Structure formats: structure tokens, C-alpha cells
Amino acid sequence: MTEIERHHTSERMSQIVTYGNMIYLAGQVAAPGASVTEQTQGILDKIDALLAEAGSSKENILQAIIWLASMDDFAEMNAVWDAWVPAGKAPTRACGGAPLATPDYKVEIIITAVRS
Incomplete structure (x- = not known):
């Protein structure tokens, strides 16, 4: 039977399951108060590191769910996202607007992937 593994776990959540x-x-969120570009890049860097720790990479992302505090930031976030996603390996994706945990967060990204 396959076991569920949890990493970087607190009482509230795990960063990787x-x-x-x-x-x-x-x-994943980045430095609060930074620009949308800086937050998006920071989040993608964190995603790269977490996927590597779990034995995978961005080439193996199945789905991304992106939340923006303001849909006015859609194009700015997409400029960073589009440069990061490997050619021909874009995952399924949804992007919506929602209030985030604090007004200083502008972007949050949730990832589902498979091991390499």
C-alpha cells in the first residue's frame, strides 16, 4: 500500500504531500509587498525547489491554480509565468481573483505534479 508522505508540516498544513x-x-506566496513580477518569480523559485525536493521538476506539472488579489495584474503575472513554463509542457491552469491572506500578497500558486 502506498503511504502518504508529508514534508515541511505544521499544525495547519504541509508544504508538500x-x-x-x-x-x-x-x-505558495512570496515576499509580501513586493511587485507582482517579484512575487510571481519568488513563488516560481519556491515551486522549483519544492518540486526538486519531491523528486520532480516543472516539466512534470499537471495542474496550476493561480490566485491574484487583482485581475488587473493578470498580464504582469503571465509575463513571468510564460517565461518560466517549459516550451510544449504547459500544465492545465486556472487563474482567478480572490482576496489573499493579507493585502500584501498579490499572487498565490497551487501546484499538482508527478515525480520524474
């Missing part, structure tokens, strides 16, 4: 070859990342 794996089950078999599946990898689930918690919603």
Missing part, C-alpha cells in the same frame, strides 16, 4: 507518484504543493 506525496502519494505514489503524485505531488501536491500547498499554495
